[in-house]
Amino acid sequence: MKYKILTEASGSLTTGYLIKAIQSAGHLAVASDIDDDIAGRYIAEDFILMPRVRDPELWNKTLDLLENNQINIVIPSLDETLLGWAERKNELKQKNIHIILSDPETVHVCTDKWMTYLFFKEAGIPTPESSLEQTYSLVKPRMGRGAVGVLVDPGPVSMEGMISQELLSGVEYTVDVFCDRHSQPIYIVPRKRLKVREGKSTGGIVVDHPLIFEWVRRICQSLRFCGPINIQCFECPDGSIKFLEINPRIAGGMALGFAATENWISLIIDTFIKEKELVPKDIQYGMKMMRFYDEIFIP
Template identity: 50%
Template sequence: MSKRILVEASGSPVSAYMIKAIQDAGHTAIASDISPDCAASVFADEFVLFPRKDDPCLWEKVEQSLVDNRIDLVVPSFDEMLLGWSQRRETLASKGVRVLISAVSTVEVFQDKWLTAQFFEKHHLPCAKSSLEPDYPLVKPRHGRGSMGVYIEHSAERRAKQFGEGDISQSILTGEEYTVDCLFSHDGQPVYIVPRKRLGVVNGKSMGGVVEYNENIDRLITQLAKATHFVGPVNVQCFVEGSKVSLVEVNPRIAGGMALGFAATENWVPLFIRIINEELLSSVPIQWGMKMYRTYQEFFTI
């Protein structure tokens, strides 16, 4: 049966692949954003205007919009909304709206870089050294996404002056950066672990990539999954240096670069629905070596 699936924050240029994947799977793609002036409002099947994240009635408006537009499934992608989606998962399910996201406890940990670092250390997962003081040269906000607010300052004196209340400092990891597209079943079992090396980054977003098998990454992600409970798509950042893999951060959501993960395996949209229904999942062989190059496409309307 065809589902009405909401694509969150569709104004982002990287949302196009998700809309197409929904349509290719025979479902209805409902784009959403805070402004109708975006390409997704043209090529999605329908468009829903969402309130801004600082709206005092944000979730009341979102919930009403989901019901009014008969949304069957939401696959969250916007960091600032992840915790709210997770907290309302059961409430929304009672209204016929399913949300594919990990539990509140999981989202809370991995949306806070300090809690993430503590989690890694507690479970003996290799990672950078971290501190709530300006002890290390890499500084980043505890809560934030991409490269926003991240800087490197080797001078301890200058770093101490710049260091903010909401920052953490970390040691600098060396090696090659990988992004790992993961899909987990309803009971937290890995269905796909697809490492990809970035071929280009603009404003923190991948403009291309290549899928590469790495036994050590596969083993580490499996170890990570045993330490917590992921559900649905999850994006993991790590550095690889020889046989050593160090975790950087975990994003418990779908990500823009996952288009390559889809292409190297299969359309994940039907799997999303099966996860929500708590069905058993199987996987197909991963096409190692597949490359992706991204360009933006123009749409015109009157």
């Protein structure tokens, strides 16, 4: 059976890999965005124009669009809608629409950086010291993604909706993790971020890092995850690891995680739809990713 799989924010520069992964797995990619003039709609099999996040009828309209377009699976990727999707997982499953996302309690912890910090501290996960006051040199929004709104040594600023955090030095890693329907991490793929643009990875290399594996397994034991998630950490100059963020969703740089293992779209269908037990393949350590622009011409 071919499933119709919806991807969010298909106007992103990194959305192409996910659409191609859906197609490579033998399914139908349905792009979506609030803008109908985007490249994603032309490489996917279908396109849905979505309501804006601030639309008071957002979820009524969204549910109608899913049913009218016979969507089988949604892979959320937009931070602003993650909690809304999570809260509707069970309702939509009754309609045979599967939302590939962790439960609301997990999403709430991960999308609020202060809540993430408190979780790390309670679970004994090493993390930079943080405060709701302007105590540390790094200031960033409690809710947000990428590098948007992040300030270093800004001088006095309003801390409404912000946290301050100890500024780390060392090597930055992004860890792609795939958790099955039992919330067990099937793949843990650390990748060293070689190049970053606007908070998105444009180059990286997969690294065999036992200490990161150990800590990520502990994170997954302490909080229930479903499907693809993305964890940010630093290897400090003394060799220790400190964790900053958990993105409880698919991420733009996961193209490298897919390439170094297997197509995670097939994993999603096997564990969440067909309820198969997953057997991981060997991770291709040392695999490197480089990104470049491509063009679509529309007559």
